[in-house]
Amino acid sequence: MLQVERLKKAFDGFQAISDANLSVPQGEVVAVIGPNGAGKSTLFNLISGHLQADSGHIRFLNEDITNLAPYKICHKGMARSFQLINIFTSLTVFENVQTAVIAKHRLDQKFFKPSKRLVVEETLDVLESLGLLEYKDRSCSSLSYGDQKVLEIAIAVGSKPTLLLLDEPTAGMSSEETQRIVNLIKHLSREKGLSILITEHDMDLVFDVAQKIMVLHQGKTIAQGLPQDIRNDKSVQNAYLGETG
Ligand SMILES: Nc1ncnc2c1ncn2[C@@H]1O[C@H](COP(=O)(O)OP(=O)(O)OP(=O)(O)O)[C@@H](O)[C@H]1O
Ligand SMILES: [Mg+2]
Numbered sequence: 001m002l003q004v005e006r007l008k009k010a011f012d013g014f015q016a017i018s019d020a021n022l023s024v025p026q027g028e029v030v031a032v033i034g035p036n037g038a039g040k041s042t043l044f045n046l047i048s049g050h051l052q053a054d055s056g057h058i059r060f061l062n063e064d065i066t067n068l069a070p071y072k073i074c075h076k077g078m079a080r081s082f083q084l085i086n087i088f089t090s091l092t093v094f095e096n097v098q099t100a101v102i103a104k105h106r107l108d109q110k111f112f113k114p115s116k117r118l119v120v121e122e123t124l125d126v127l128e129s130l131g132l133l134e135y136k137d138r139s140c141s142s143l144s145y146g147d148q149k150v151l152e153i154a155i156a157v158g159s160k161p162t163l164l165l166l167d168e169p170t171a172g173m174s175s176e177e178t179q180r181i182v183n184l185i186k187h188l189s190r191e192k193g194l195s196i197l198i199t200e201h202d203m204d205l206v207f208d209v210a211q212k213i214m215v216l217h218q219g220k221t222i223a224q225g226l227p228q229d230i231r232n233d234k235s236v237q238n239a240y241l242g243e244t245g
Contacts, residue, residue, distance in 0.1 A: 001026045001163060001195050002047070007056035009039075009046055009219075016042045018219040020056070022197075024163065024212075029189050029196045031206045034216035035239075040199040041083055043216065044167050047197075048080045049073045060163070075107040079156035080165035083199075085148050087140050093151055094136040098123045100158030123158065129192070130154040130184060146177035153184065157194075164188065166198045170205060178202060185209045207231070215239070 002024040009017040017039045024030045032040050045051040047058055049070040058066045065073050079100075088096050101122045105114040127133045130150055135143060140151060149169060156164055166185070170178040182205055188194045189209075200206050206213065207227050214224040217239040223230055230236055 001061060002197065003057075003059040004043070004047065005057045005059075007043070007046060007058065008054045009042055009051060010054055016219055017046065017053075019221065020046075020216065020219065021221040022214050022224065024195055024197050027189070027193060027195055028211040029185060029198065029209050030212045030214065031210035032197065032199045032214050032216055033201075033203075033206055038216045039219040040216055041167055042219075044080065044165050044197075044199065048078060048165060071107065074104075074159055074161075077160070077162040078165065079159045079161035079163075081149075081152045081156050081167060081169060083167040083171060085145075085152055087148060087152055087155065089139075089141045091140060092136065093132055093138050093140060093143070093154075094123060094127065096140060096151060097126050097132075097154050097158045100155045101126070104159040126154050126158050129187070130157065131180075146173055146180065149173065149177075150180070150184065157188065157192075161194065163195045163197065166196065168199055168201065170200065170202055178205060181205070182208055 004020055004022040007017055007020040020043050032043065034040055042051065046053050049068050052067045057064060060076055060078060065076065098119060101119050102114065127136055130153060132150060132154055135147060140148065143151065153166065153169065170181050185196060186209060189196055210227055212225065213227055213230040215222050215230060215236050222239055223233045223236050
């Protein structure tokens, strides 16, 4: 579904991504792991079109999407959440998700003016699926941090993606809130059939949800494979897992 090949990105001469390679098979949860500053968020920004690559290729559903605008990539079926919460705090929970539902219909053209009923139905469906229905009329600023992170994922799901990118969805969360995100990832993957690409520092979460892991170290992919192979990989242990115990 997604292939990244020999991707490179420098910031003012600093090579943040020097050789990233990744493949996400349809229907799988794939985790990108690596120490702080390894380039995980930069890689996500390149994949979603929020940053332009210097060289290399990104293919999504057999199309070259390298350096396309974010809205064009979203239209092709990719949505993401950010490491720092990115929601409209002045809107209600319902309105936040509704903006994504409407935007997706507008991009689809054929439903240039979707009926209000359809938009409401789809929005409520997303809120229910992510466990936010009871908060639908609440202002976002009144939500807990954990609920705001879930809302950000709900906004991404509102654009009906086939591939969902989650950049540290549990950053700053309690263990209870983290478990909620684990359950949500499993629900979206198993029940909704979404392919998911995630970055996380929480190794328990990674080994619980991921069918495949890619290890990024100083901007370079040093390993990619099944969780048990990554766990036993000597270069990974030296570069990363060793550091975190
Ligand atoms: N816009 C930018 N301009 C200059 N340098 C940047 C920029 N964005 C990221 N970097 C640098 O690129 C490197 C990779 O950063 P990135 O945020 O991708 O790492 P990360 O793996 O997501 O780290 P973390 O685990 O802390 O989120 C870092 O050294 C960072 O300082
Ligand atoms: Mg990051």
